[in-house]
Amino acid sequence: MLHSFDAVIIGGGVVGSAIARELSRYDLSIAVLEENTDVVCEASGRNSAVVHGGFAYDRNSLKARFCVEGNRMMDQLSSELGFRFIRCGKVLVGNTDEDMKQLERMMAQGFDNGAEGLELIDDARLHELVPAVNGRFAMFSRNSGILDPFLFTINLAENAAENGVKYFFSSKVISIDCRQNSYLLHTENDDFSARWVFNAAGKGAKAISDMLGIEGYRVIGSKGNYLVLDKKLGPLLPMPVYPVPSNTYMGIHVTPTVDGNVTVGPDAITTDDFSYYGVPADKMEYLRKSASTLWPHIEKKDVIRTFSGILSKWIDDNGVIQDFRIEVRDDIAPNAVNLIGIESPGLTAAVPIARYAISLMKERSDIKEKKDFNPFHRNVRRFAEMSDCEKSRAIASDPRYGSLVCYCENVTEREIIDAIHNPLGVHTLTGIKYRTRAMMGGCQSGFCQMKIEQLIEKELGMRPEDVRYMRKDSWILSGKMREGIDG
Amino acid sequence: MAEYKDAVIIGGGPAGLAAAIALDKLGVHDIVILEREKELGGILRQCIHDGFGLQRFGRSLSGPEYARIFIDEVIERGICFHTDTAVISLSPDRHVKAVSPSGLIEYDAGAVILAVGCKERSRGSIMIPGERPSGVFTAGSAQAYMNLYNRFPGHEAIILGSGDIGLIMARRLTLEGVHVKAVFEILDHPNGLERNIAQCLDDYGIPLFLNHTVTDIHGNSRLEGVTVCKVDDCLRPVKETAEFHSCDTLILSVGLRPDAALLDGAGIMIDPRTGGAVVDEHFMTSVPGIFTSGNGLHVHDLADFASLESEHLAVSAAGFLKDGLHNEMDVDVSCGNGVGHIVPQKIHSADGFSLSLRASSVMDDAVLRISQSGKDILRKKIRRVRPSEMLMVDIAGGLVSPDGNVEVEFI
Numbered sequence: 001m002l003h004s005f006d007a008v009i010i011g012g013g014v015v016g017s018a019i020a021r022e023l024s025r026y027d028l029s030i031a032v033l034e035e036n037t038d039v040v041c042e043a044s045g046r047n048s049a050v051v052h053g054g055f056a057y058d059r060n061s062l063k064a065r066f067c068v069e070g071n072r073m074m075d076q077l078s079s080e081l082g083f084r085f086i087r088c089g090k091v092l093v094g095n096t097d098e099d100m101k102q103l104e105r106m107m108a109q110g111f112d113n114g115a116e117g118l119e120l121i122d123d124a125r126l127h128e129l130v131p132a133v134n135g136r137f138a139m140f141s142r143n144s145g146i147l148d149p150f151l152f153t154i155n156l157a158e159n160a161a162e163n164g165v166k167y168f169f170s171s172k173v174i175s176i177d178c179r180q181n182s183y184l185l186h187t188e189n190d191d192f193s194a195r196w197v198f199n200a201a202g203k204g205a206k207a208i209s210d211m212l213g214i215e216g217y218r219v220i221g222s223k224g225n226y227l228v229l230d231k232k233l234g235p236l237l238p239m240p241v242y243p244v245p246s247n248t249y250m251g252i253h254v255t256p257t258v259d260g261n262v263t264v265g266p267d268a269i270t271t272d273d274f275s276y277y278g279v280p281a282d283k284m285e286y287l288r289k290s291a292s293t294l295w296p297h298i299e300k301k302d303v304i305r306t307f308s309g310i311l312s313k314w315i316d317d318n319g320v321i322q323d324f325r326i327e328v329r330d331d332i333a334p335n336a337v338n339l340i341g342i343e344s345p346g347l348t349a350a351v352p353i354a355r356y357a358i359s360l361m362k363e364r365s366d367i368k369e370k371k372d373f374n375p376f377h378r379n380v381r382r383f384a385e386m387s388d389c390e391k392s393r394a395i396a397s398d399p400r401y402g403s404l405v406c407y408c409e410n411v412t413e414r415e416i417i418d419a420i421h422n423p424l425g426v427h428t429l430t431g432i433k434y435r436t437r438a439m440m441g442g443c444q445s446g447f448c449q450m451k452i453e454q455l456i457e458k459e460l461g462m463r464p465e466d467v468r469y470m471r472k473d474s475w476i477l478s479g480k481m482r483e484g485i486d487g
Numbered sequence: 488m489a490e491y492k493d494a495v496i497i498g499g500g501p502a503g504l505a506a507a508i509a510l511d512k513l514g515v516h517d518i519v520i521l522e523r524e525k526e527l528g529g530i531l532r533q534c535i536h537d538g539f540g541l542q543r544f545g546r547s548l549s550g551p552e553y554a555r556i557f558i559d560e561v562i563e564r565g566i567c568f569h570t571d572t573a574v575i576s577l578s579p580d581r582h583v584k585a586v587s588p589s590g591l592i593e594y595d596a597g598a599v600i601l602a603v604g605c606k607e608r609s610r611g612s613i614m615i616p617g618e619r620p621s622g623v624f625t626a627g628s629a630q631a632y633m634n635l636y637n638r639f640p641g642h643e644a645i646i647l648g649s650g651d652i653g654l655i656m657a658r659r660l661t662l663e664g665v666h667v668k669a670v671f672e673i674l675d676h677p678n679g680l681e682r683n684i685a686q687c688l689d690d691y692g693i694p695l696f697l698n699h700t701v702t703d704i705h706g707n708s709r710l711e712g713v714t715v716c717k718v719d720d721c722l723r724p725v726k727e728t729a730e731f732h733s734c735d736t737l738i739l740s741v742g743l744r745p746d747a748a749l750l751d752g753a754g755i756m757i758d759p760r761t762g763g764a765v766v767d768e769h770f771m772t773s774v775p776g777i778f779t780s781g782n783g784l785h786v787h788d789l790a791d792f793a794s795l796e797s798e799h800l801a802v803s804a805a806g807f808l809k810d811g812l813h814n815e816m817d818v819d820v821s822c823g824n825g826v827g828h829i830v831p832q833k834i835h836s837a838d839g840f841s842l843s844l845r846a847s848s849v850m851d852d853a854v855l856r857i858s859q860s861g862k863d864i865l866r867k868k869i870r871r872v873r874p875s876e877m878l879m880v881d882i883a884g885g886l887v888s889p890d891g892n893v894e895v896e897f898i
Contacts, residue, residue: 305611399588404573444609469621473708
C-alpha cells in the first residue's frame with residue numbers, strides 16, 4: 001500500500017516526535033515512521049532524564065545553543081504537554097585542585113554559552129543542598145532539572161497525533177528512492193511518498209543518511225548502564241549529583257527521578273551493536289562502587305531494576321566526537337533534513353533541534369501555519385497524584401478509579417484503560433507502563449502484569465498470543481490453555 | 488468521616504481470615520476484613536495444588552479448598568468484609584484509608600491487624616544480568632497466568648531457584664505439556680520442602696542442579712535462552728563452566744519477602760532479617776495496637792502455620808482491646824550462631840509464647856539453645872535443620888526475665 005504525505009519523519013523518538021509536534025503547527029500532512037511499537041524504546045527512554053544547563057558543551061556549538069534554549073523553554077513545554085519537569089538544580093562535586101580548575105573552566109564556558117544560574121559553592125553550601133554527598137566543593141547549576149523521560153517523548157508524540165500527525169509503528173525504512181520532487185520510502189510493510197523527509201532515526205540515522213545519498217558519516221555507539229533504586233531513596237537525594245565532567249563524558253552520577261526513584265549511571269562503553277541492551281554483572285558492581293564515592297546510600301538490596309541506553313555519536317576520522325549535524329544537502333538530497341549525531345543533550349535540546357530542522361525546510365518551502373493547532377496535551381489522569389477530595393470525586397464519576405490494579409504505584413483500572421486507548425494506538429505492556437507507572441514499583445509487575453494483560457485483551461479484542469511486552473516479537477503468552485473457558 | 492471498628496484486618500488471605508474468625512470467637516464482633524482482590528482467599532486462590540490443611544485438618548486440600556473453609560465460616564459468622572478494597576495508607580494512630588469502587592473508605596481502629604502477605608523477589612531485586620526480553624516471569628505470576636487466567640506462559644521453560652512455588656510450577660507446567668528443562672539453584676541445598684522436590688521434580692524426571700545460577704539472559708524480543716554457571720563456595724559464578732541453554736520461558740523462584748508497603752507510613756520498625764515488622768510475643772509491632780502475622784510478618788512454609796499464628800495474634804489483639812497496653816518488660820531476642828531470623832524479636836511479658844525461626848545453613852544433629860544472660864531457657868536437639876524448614880519452639884511462661892537479651896543460637 002502506498003501512502004502520500006507532505007512530510008515524512010523517520011524515527012519517533014524524542015527528536016522525531018518533537019519535529020512531528022512542531023511541524024503539526026503547519027498546514028501539512030505528516031507521517032512518522034517508527035521501527036518499534038512505541039516512541040520510547042531506544043535512547044529517548046533510556047537515559048538520565050536530566051535537563052542540562054548548557055555549560056558542558058563547546059562554545060558556539062549547536063549542542064550548547066540548543067541545550068540552553070531547551071532548558072529555558074522546558075517550563076512552558078511541561079505546562080503545555082503535561083509531563084513532569086522539576087527544576088531542582090544539580091551539583092558537580094569536586095575534591096582536588098584539578099577538579100576546581102575544571103569547574104572554573106565549566107563556569108566560564110557556561111557563561112559564554114548563555115547558561116545562567118551557575119555558581120561555585122563551598123563545602124557548607126554543598127551539604128546544605130545535598131546533605132549526604134561526599135565532596136569538598138561543587139559547581140551548582142540552579143537551572144538544571146529532571147523530567148519524566150517517557151512522558152516527555154510520549155506527550156510530544158501524542159500531541160502531534162492530536163494535531164493530525166499519523167504514526168506508523170513497526171515501520172522500519174529499508175530503502176529510499178529519491179525522485180524528481182519527492183521521496184519514495186519503502187518499509188517492511190507499506191510504501192510512503194513524501195515531498196519532505198526528516199531523518200530523525202537516532203541509532204539508525206547513519207543508515208538513513210546513506211539511503212538519502214549523504215554518505216561518509218562515522219557514527220559510534222556509547223552504551224551506558226544504569227541501576228534503578230527503590231523509591232524510598234528519592235527523598236535522600238534532592239538533585240542530581242555529578243562528578244566533575246570532561247567535555248565529552250559526564251561521568252557516573254546519581255539522579256533522582258520525578259517519581260522519587262534514584263538512577264545510578266551511566267558508564268560509557270564504546271559499541272557498534274545498537275540493539276544489545278544487556279547489562280553485565282561486573283558493570284552493576286562497578287556502577288555501585290563508583291557512584292558510592294559521590295553518595296553513600298547505594299545498596300544492593302535497594303536495586304529494583306537495571307537498564308541501559310546507547311547514544312549515537314558522530315565522530316571524525318580521528319575519533320573525536322562532533323557536534324550535532326542538522327543539514328539540508330541541496331546538492332545531494334534536496335528537501336531532506338538530515339540529523340546526525342543527536343546524542344546528549346538531545347533530550348533537553350529536542351524542541352530547539354526540531355524548530356531548527358523545520359527552519360531549514362521553511363527556507364526552502366513555503367509552509368503556512370494552521371489556525372487550529374492545539375499545543376495542549378492531557379495525560380492519563382493519575383489517581384495517585386489526586387487529593388483525597390479529587391479521589392472521591394473521581395471514583396464517584398467512574399468506579400474503575402476505585403479499583404487498584406498496581407498496588408505499588410496505586411494505579412487504577414480506569415488509568416490502565418485510558419492508557420490502552422492512547423492516541424498513538426500503542427498497546428504493549430511497556431506502553432501502558434510508561435503512560436501510567438503501573439509495573440514500575442517495588443514488586444516490578446509481580447501482582448499486576450496479568451491484570452493489565454487481561455485488560456489489553458479485553459479492551460482491544462486481542463488474542464493472548466498477540467499481546468506484546470515491548471518489541472515486535474516480544475510475545476508474552478503462547479495462548480489459552482483450554483478453549484471455552486473465559487478468564 | 489471515619490468509621491470506628493474494634494479491629495480492621497488488612498488482607499483476606501489465610502492469615503487475615505483466621506484472625507477474623509478467631510477474634511469473632513473471642514467476642515470481638517465489630518471487625519472488618521479489607522481485601523484488595525475481587526475475592527477473598529489471597530494467594531491461595533491460585534494455588535490449585537494440594538498439600539494444604541495437612542497440619543490443621545489432617546487432610547490434603549487444594550489452596551482454594553483450604554481458603555473456602557475459612558471463607559464459609561466468615562460468611563456464616565456474618566463477619567463484615569470488603570473486597571476490591573485496597574488500603575493505601577495506615578497511620579500510627581490506627582487510621583486506615585482504603586480505595587474501593589464505592590469510594591474512599593476510612594476507619595479508626597481499636598486494633599489493626601496487618602495480614603498482607605508477601606511478594607516475590609523480582610529479577611531486578613536479585614540483579615540478574617543480561618537483556619530484557621519478554622518470557623521472564625516470577626513463579627507466582629506464571630502461576631496466576633495459568634491458574635487464574637487460563638494462559639500459557641510459553642513452550643520451553645527453565646526454572647531458577649528451588650523455592651516451593653518454583654517446584655510446584657515445574658510440575659504444573661509439565662502436566663500442561665510445557666517442557667521444563669531444568670531447575671537451577673545457587674545454594675548447595677534445595678530451598679523448597681523435601682516433599683515438593685520428590686513430588687514435583689523427581690516424579691517427573693526434571694533435573695535439579697544445585698550450586699548453579701543464571702548469569703546471563705539472552706533475547707532482544709522474546710527470551711531465547713540463558714547462560715548458566717556453576718558457583719564456587721562464595722556463590723560466585725565460575726566463568727569456565729558457562730553453558731547456554733535455549734528456552735523461551737524463565738521462571739524465577741528466588742525468594743519471598745513480606746510486603747512492607749504499609750509499615751513505613753505507620754512508623755513501624757522493620758527487621759532487616761525478615762523484611763517484615765519487629766513484633767513482640769503478642770505479635771504487636773513497635774506501634775501499639777498494630778499487629779501482624781502470616782507471610783506479611785515472616786515467610787512461612789505452610790498456610791496452616793500462617794493461620795495458626797494469626798489465631799495466636801487474635802488472642803493478643805482481643806486482650807489489647809479489653810485491657811490496653813501492659814508491657815512488663817522490654818527484652819530483645821537476638822539471632823546467634825546459625826540462626827537466619829527469628830520471630831518475635833521482642834518480649835514484653837512473662838507469658839508463654841511460640842518462637843519461630845529459620846536456620847541460616849544446613850545442619851545435622853544440631854542443638855538449639857535459647858538463653859538469657861548465659862542462663863539456659865531451653866535446649867533442644869534437632870536431627871535435621873534446613874533453612875527451607877521453619878522451626879517452631881514453645882517457650883513456657885515465666886522463663887524470660889526482664890534483664891538481658893534472649894539469645895537464640897545453634898551449638
